[in-house]
Amino acid sequence: MAVKDFMTKKVIYVSPETTVASAADLMREHGIHRLPVIENDKLVGLVTEGTIAEASPSKATSLSIYEMNYLLNKTKVGQIMIKDVVTVSKLASLEDAVALMLAHSIGVLPVVDHDVISGIITDKDVFKAFLEVSGYGEDGVRVRLITDNGIGVLEKIIHLISEENLNISHTVNIPRKDGKVIIEVQIDGEFDKEQLKAKFTENGFEVDGIVRTSSKQ
Template sequence: MPVKDFMTKRVVYVSPETTVAKATDMMREQHLRRLPVIENDQLVGLVTEGTIAEARPSKATSLSIYEMNYLLNKTKIRDIMIKDVVTVSKDANLEDAIYMMMQKKIGVLPVVDHGQMSGIITDKDVFRAFLEISGYGVEGLRLHLLVEDRVGVLESVVRSLTSENLNIKRLLVSERDSGKAALDIQIDGRTDVETLRQTLSDQGFEVEAIHKTETKAIF
């Protein structure tokens, strides 16, 4: 799963000469928490809510509102931006990008190749990717099975579902401490839930849950 399939491609950015006040307005109006800083088509920095907060005068300041606004309108992004920006390639695996974000304790990675920025991947993009990969928001049935962790078990499950004329849309596998595997399956097809539960149980599969799912938009 490459980063390019999940990154945000339409990126809002600022220049180093943008004022802090202007950047603050842009972030508030577009509900953003960070902005890449671009100069001559090159990524040169990153500004976040945190860096902007640090640039603001302390609440204990004796400055008037007028003076504070004047200061923010004079301060440039180049004076407060993060210059050592961690980036990722568009061809990198999404898992590697997530690992980098966790390791560096950051919520954003500009996507840069050969000095050119083609997008940005954020924690919100990661959440959206998980929902898409798991099949969340797809109409059908969500099936949770507990099976033996052995060769051929997936083939048996697939055969059982296709025999019921059910199409597998998504399949996630996780290990259990008991030496078994948990299967989370999103399936497309009309069938009676209880009939399917009984069919799978008769074939030796432990059915943890089956429930119907509805179409939902992923923002």
């Protein structure tokens, strides 16, 4: 899974000369929490709700609302933006992006190659990718199997399902600490769940669950 397959390609951005007030308005308008700062087609920083809040006068200030608005309209994004921005390549794996987010305690990564931004990936994009890969929200049947983690195990599962003339739409493998593996298989169509469960059991698989899923669209 590559970052380019899950990133948001339409990037809303500002320049260093954009006022803080304008940047805040842009975030509210589009329902976003951060904006890349672009200058001469290159990423030079990142402005977030947090950096704007830090730049805004405290509620305890003696300034009037007009004076505060004046300051926000005078202050430029380039004065408050984060300059040391953590980025990721569009060719990097989604797992690399998640690792970077966790390591730096951040929820967004501009996607940059050769100083040019081509997208942005956020923690929400990662959540959506997980749902897509797992087959969440699709009609079908999800089978959860517990088995030894050995050569040919997945091939055997696929063979047993294909014998029933059924199609697999998604698979997820989850290693366990005891050396076994959980394999979740999403299968399309209508069929006898108990018959399939019995077939897996007869062939040495522990069936931990078999449930029908419905469309969430």
